[in-house]
Amino acid sequence: MMHSVLSLLFVSATLASPIVERATAPSVKIKNGIVIGSTLAGIDSFKGIPFAQPPVGELRLKPPQPITSPFGTITATGTPTSCPQFLTQVDTSNIPQDALGYLGDLPLVQTVTNAGEDCLTLNVQRPSTAKKSSKLPVVYWIFGGEFEVGSTQMYDGTNFIQKSVSLGEPVIYVAVNYRVGGFGFLAGKELAGEGSTNLGLRDQRLGLQWVQENIAAFGGDPEKVTIWGESAGSISVYDQTIINGGDNTYKGKPMFRGAIMNSGAVTPADPVTAPQAQTIYDTVVENAGCSGAADTLECLRSKDYTTFLNAANSVPGIFSYRSLDLSYLPRPDPGDNFFSQSPEVSLSNGKFTKVPIIIGDQEDEGTLFSLVQSNITTNAELITYLASYFPNSPNAVQVVTGLVANYPDQALAGQPAGSPFGTGALYNIYPQFKRLAAILGDITFTLARRNYLNVVSSQVKSWSYLNSYLQGLPVLGTLHGSDILYDYGTLGELQEPTQTTQTYYINFINHLDPNGQSGGTSSLINWPQYTTASPSLVNFRKATNVIIQDTFRLKASKYLGTKGSQLRV
Template structure:
């Protein structure tokens, strides 16, 4: 009886409350190019799809981004922003267990893009309702991941993060930037190098950072308190933003960011934009675009209809193909252009990077996601051959890979932490070399490279590092790459230990450049800085029910191989 009475009452209350929110005055902010009208929901103002560059279409395709100089009057920034063109490659699902596929489709990896197109260079801004131009709130600027092939600002709504910052008494403004991907943003080759039109996706991000410096104060943000944050390719991009222009992160004489958070990504050592593997990708795209016979191949590519160029750009291997993390598209050094002139490990070794506090960490099983489809690799010799093919510029790749692979037992046994998903012994080995390949790809691309990076920079900048293991025991995938995004954004609710921990530590860092200033009460603990001084650097271990500290010394033999000369493993 009580239930039958209460439900209609609640329904009626909801129907009354919704229009009240809708009738609230829409937030509007005047910036350099015009007035932006947003929306309000649950105490958060959202402005989505604000243009920050001219549409990179027609003759501006495959060109560095151009600043908007004209005014655009009043624009309504309330819809779903157009995503930059996606490189959607189909995964061979025949040998992947159905429960693993289900997990992937429900994760950030499986998120669909609703609208995509070339006119995509826009920013999102989300802030606590009531924020004014005099609020001067710290800013967190998100760079999404997706292997430099996929992703969009539309994938990650910052409302929950902003709301949590308000609850913690440390409000922040959330900003995110769209950037060009795949063959639109990271095509290389000599033709593009000759006109300095390389690493366009990084240039888009840079212009987005400059836009924030020019305009975020109007939204109530403090341009002197910007922290850049990214995951996967976004984390690699955050790192790259610290080495661009020789580590100079200033705009009009002022720093564009004062802190950096890198979730699963840092140094990716790479051969140049004119290396054979990069040129081969360009030549393949040109051929499939029908431009091989043109006297001006770039002009031909720029003149193609959008769909035709998209098809050609996506005709090379994708991240979930057999080539996996041997990416067709990624940032590559362009020696003829100061913007990104050397392989990033050189910049770090030379001290040519922005000296700002950092948080950086990994998921325990970074490589499982990228090792699902190589089921024909069944022997040690085949594994070495496959991995050595990732490094065509290294004449000693076979010997170097052989030495590296020897640190990972061929038959992982219970108690041996050598195969990923780690600490599961002989379980989850869906094909004979799966666990070894997953361990090696994860370590080379993410986990042990993170330690190499920290060993080079931690004496110069305040550094905190972590390892996530909250999905320990999840079949085949373990704590897989990108699984942290659902917690960082509160997608599974605000009460989980992981969400409380990540959001609190990060909000603290954005406000004070120290993750420990808001709280260290359970489930949080004091997070020590990462340092080599004692020989036992400490990692925060995000677990399902608690946080602990562990020593960052696992798989030391493999780390020694990788850290002695990162340049040997340039892709």
Template sequence: MYSFLLLPALLATAALALPAEDRAVHAQIDARAAAPSVTIKNGTVVGSTTGSVDSFSGIPFALPPTGTLRLKPPQSRTSAFPGGTFIATASAASCPQFYSQVDQPGLANLPSDVLGEVLNTPLYQEVTNVNEDCLQITVQRPAGISPDAKLPVLFWIYGGGFEFGSSNTYDGSKIIQKSVDLDQPIIYVSVNYRVGGFGFLAGDDLAEEGSTNLGLRDQRLGLHWVQDNIASFGGDPSKVTIWGESAGAISVFDHTVINGGDNTYNGKPLFRAGIMNSGSIVAANNVTTPKAQTIYDTVVENAGCSGSTDKLACLRAAPYQTFLRAANSVPAIFGYRSLDLSYLPRPDPGNNFFSQSPEISVQNGQFAKVPVIIGDQKDEGTLFGLSQTNITTNDELIEYLTTYFPQAPNARKLVTGLVNKYPNQPLIGQPYGSPFDTGSLNNIYPQYKRLAAILGDITFTLTRRSYLNGITSQGVQAWSFLATYLQGTPVLGTFHASDILFADYGTLGEGVPFITTATYYISFVNNLNPNAISTAAPLINWPQWSNSSTNKPQLVEMKALSNGLLKDTFRTPAYNYIAGRPSSFRV
């Protein structure tokens, strides 16, 4: 179950394999300098050049969120760099990570507990460049670009279940090179944001102070930084597309509803389009509900702050290692609780930043109406169903899922109705569970494929369809896809985050999936239309998604060696059940 934790290391290793030769570049691009430098509001930033890409890594965009600023909204860095210059050649630091729960009760969890202990040691964090002072941003561009090029900007927000992830595991070089080859050059920006208890701790105390959803606030401040500084790198602040995967995709959606849908900064839009890979609406209960408060109380207790008259002050004063262990003492995403996340964006009615459950914002039209691309991997839920091997009966499955929705009226009846939409018997030839279209194969325990199908649908795939229905009915242009390039992979199928490896960044090669994704996305970033550059093979014309075209193919099916079209009508009974109760499935 923990093999997925190797993904950041695998990505970091693969990112070193950059092309050595120079290629033809767009006419706007000048001969590159040995050490590229850019002057921004805080001084001069000096980067590096590899191949035909300039990189400026780890630029601080906020004050260190440490000490009294721990668990506080980020504050812009307004002072000049010491000496007026920042050397941006080292990788950005990772924010404190939450891979695995520590201090789990019971010997049955011993392997998980040991892993949690290792991942939280100072040595591991030092080796992996983890630092609480992590609010840094990275800019990559075609080498030697003219300062007045005004290239469109692709702003990346990483995933990791709001519990782990870092900008330094993603290298935009291949995407940039592809954009140059297509004569549609772009600038790539990736932002760090606080995750786990450092970024998404909730509860009464934080709500009263207005210090909620800090990770989202970090991302938002990064977007402000882009508006203030990207023109100096040759970018156009009026042509920003925000892009994310998993928690990053959910964050992209959240930025469309933050501040009641007002996405402006100094009177100008922060972004003009969005791309969401595996994620959109996550209906959630408020920051002060019992579920959120229990997480907060657990962290407070394990930090030794339960007896303090000012618990937040105690948490802020706690040694870094003490607070890290406490924040990571709650259930983690790759544990038994899976997608019943301990940390995630939760509505805070006490301020306008993220004030209501996001499905309400879409229903009320309170969102930034920008064109979007959104899609899923075919088997989104398989990774998240590997740990629940004790769930072997229909009743046990219902009981498990009921605990995901503690605020729902008659939650057991709600979940029973949902579970009944997914056949219980592994009939040959029947797509009853995930990995889909594999009949009775891959069912590693009696309820595995069924649980994987449900988790994937309610968190990603069918929620995507509901989101598309909501926004396109209000005039938003949208394109959607389903990736199936790992069809036949045992147990996992085309699993969640496989697009990071096979498509988005070309990490495992620049085959059809990478060519497809990169070309469509680069076209969208430049032209707000994925079809503007080319529809030649392996690409095809990508139809807009429309809620009035359900009987027509409107999904691009991204396959291993080609692309096709699909109707977005699979699992209709389950979709109708979920879409008809949008606020019932709040986590």
């Protein structure tokens, strides 16, 4: 579900470039004031535009509040503030981990990442030729980062927009900041009691409302918005389609008309009041020094920033042994219509926004999240570990036993099978590594995608893909998050995956068809729609792309299709 921190930092460092303003800086009058931006290489950039009141003080751990008064003139040319980052766990039982956790939370480190609570802003980038009357299609980017890290400052839409202009299909790029970690996804009965759950999703939603009210002033068309995300951002894109029972309207009009999901969609989850969610809340309360308070929520809101940050980050993080068993993620809140059902229930009930979609995965989604569990050496230990992800399932061990049976245990014979796929017996860095990587990747991303498509492809136009362009990379293969490097042109715009992916996506944003307005792009292979009768994928490779059938590991996906609802995190 999560985007590699290393990949995020690489994107940030590679895309960062000094902004050179033209003699007359671009300015746009929006609902609450005037925004002044900058121009470089034919792209106007407006960065750090506030879309909500600062979620600080009494608004900490509360739903985002819209800005209701004018803010005058804002110079939107600096580096936007990231929401507080959960870089690694503060763990007093593990001295090295504890030291790293506190280091990550130090004001200096959080400042280097430009993090702080007053972070609910978004970036708008457009071709410099755009005018208020242009009505350009809009892509709304939701970043990934395991719901624990990430920000808009790590991504720059310049290369993507330049490609759209060169194709004669210009787009406007919007990226939204949202609260992550304990600031955005803390659960528990206390937060459920006042309707303050899934705050990060609520931030994203308010950003979409801001687009509806303001994007026309930048030359965008509010009726032509596509939401796009990767990893946690991709899961968030799916979640935006099931919020409010699938109603995506604002003031009677749809807020988006298409969706692109890179690595992530349906993540079955127990409610915000489930025991494991309450344990996280209670741990944060204890480490904030609020256990004895009559109102623990009020106490958390009264704590200084660093105290609350350390407390929020005192639980297992993404690169801990618990890996994809996340401390913070969207959880259904049955008492609130906003996000009331586990995502797979909304899907099976047809309560999702019916818009065309693109969805796909990396070939080796799970390798990145299986590097540290080296004590898992036997089949029994693998089952025990995976079953612990699902503490409220009475049949977890039985279901997981049936699941892992679909991934042959050949480690002891010296012929390990699994991920990175296509590498034979190579790169099995501990006896169960390749099996664990295959299973984590499949249940979270790759086969979860297939089972999602088995439902939606009969109701909406759907296209799907599998990325294999790093096949053979030692240990990691085509790892989770590496697609961002190509999608944003980080490795150079002449890279084949960049050329093809950007063209398909820009076609989709403009015409809701990756093949373009005429149904085909001469320089690319035709991307067939996905159907259950013909489950075709574009397989993006390093030099050339091919069409393959989505039939690999079929027994495992069928098993998950029948048992998945028993595996809620």
